[in-house]
Amino acid sequence: MNADYQQARQALGLRLRDLRLNAPGGRLTGLQLAARTGWAQSKVSRLERGNQTPTAEDIEAFAKECGRPEAADELKAMLRDVESHVRPWGRQLARGHRAVQNAHNAEHANAALFRGWQPAMVTGILQTPDYARAVFTRNSELQRSPRDADAAVRSRLKRQEALYDSTKRFHILMWEAALRALVCPPPVLISQLDRLHGAVGMDTVELGIIPLAASLKIQPATGFWVYGDQRVIVETWHAELWIDETANVRTYLRTWDTLRESAVYGADAHNVINAARRALGPR
Known part of the structure; x- marks a missing residue:
């Protein structure tokens, strides 16, 4: 806990x-x-x-x-x-996903450096609208919360404007499994992978992919974001954890640094994305 x-x-x-x-x-x-x-x-x-x-x-x-x-x-x-510190989904989603997205937007406005790890799906800051809509819809079903996928998508896309802010930097790690998980229809995932391919060369984004065959020093556990050096947000099945205590934040920073050692970048990251794309077959 x-x-x-x-x-x-x-x-x-x-x-x-x-x-x-x-x-x-x-x-x-x-x-x-x-x-x-x-x-x-x-x-x-x-x-x-x-x-x-x-x-x-x-x-x-x-x-x-x-x-x-x-x-x-x-x-x-x-x-x-x-x-x-612990925000149960049942309470957070009482009015739908949009309110949660708006809270994250406020956190983004107050930080310039972001470190993210996502083992299970494409991270939100790089999601296409259709991919994000599929994720919100399926999580609404799981949490039995109001369905407001379109409003939540609009809020998430608003946060993505930060990708074009030259004062911000996004250092993102994803496991290859996140590129292959069919949390959406295959055509939507194909478009999402094309989006990731383009993100590799963005000035504000450092995107690392950990291949499935890579040697790992630690297990690829749940996803998280570190905002600057002050706050970590972790998503679990029942709640979000908002972590501020310095020693705990440092633990997540060490975790991120350790995972990064197994990641590939640039052309090698493109190769992993392309392999996931080919596995889906022709459009």
Whole structure:
């Protein structure tokens, strides 16, 4: 589990425990508070130990039954700090993918150097509209979220304008498997590979491909982006991890540097892309 997230959740749990132990009407036991809220005593324990993330409603009930309803605002501010590190897809996608894309656009505006790793699909900053639409549609199905693929594509294309900003640099690594994964219809993937072929020569982009046959020093795990040297965003199946703690950011930078040692560039990268294109047959 992300250490930044767990530390923030434990801090919130300690504040909840303090509220219970210092209730105006006298100290409450966990069993007493559970009876007042209608929860199992184990839930009170999990919340206070930082083993479960409370909802805003949980916090309001906790504060009210401890006789301190005014403390709810402070506690919900701490909850927002917890959720700034782990952003569950269920909450993020409640209004569709566009809002998530807009949040990423804001992060892009504040950084000049980007390092990305993507083992499973073509990275978003280089996706064609049709490829991006296929990805958004299939993830909406998985997450059972509102389908707003067209709006999400427009937001993603807005972010791609940064590729033509001479003040920004994108150092991108992809595994060859990402070039071959049929997450879209074959004709869409063919056009996407043509787009990648052109990206190899862009002034702002350094695109490295790790061939399937390459020797790897570490396993090609989940994709991530490093924004400058300050923040990492990692996508998992259940949430995005927003990582700010310096030691953890450095771990991802070392990971990226290690993966880079197995990558090929320039003409060699073109050869890998062309091989993936040929495997799809004629248009």
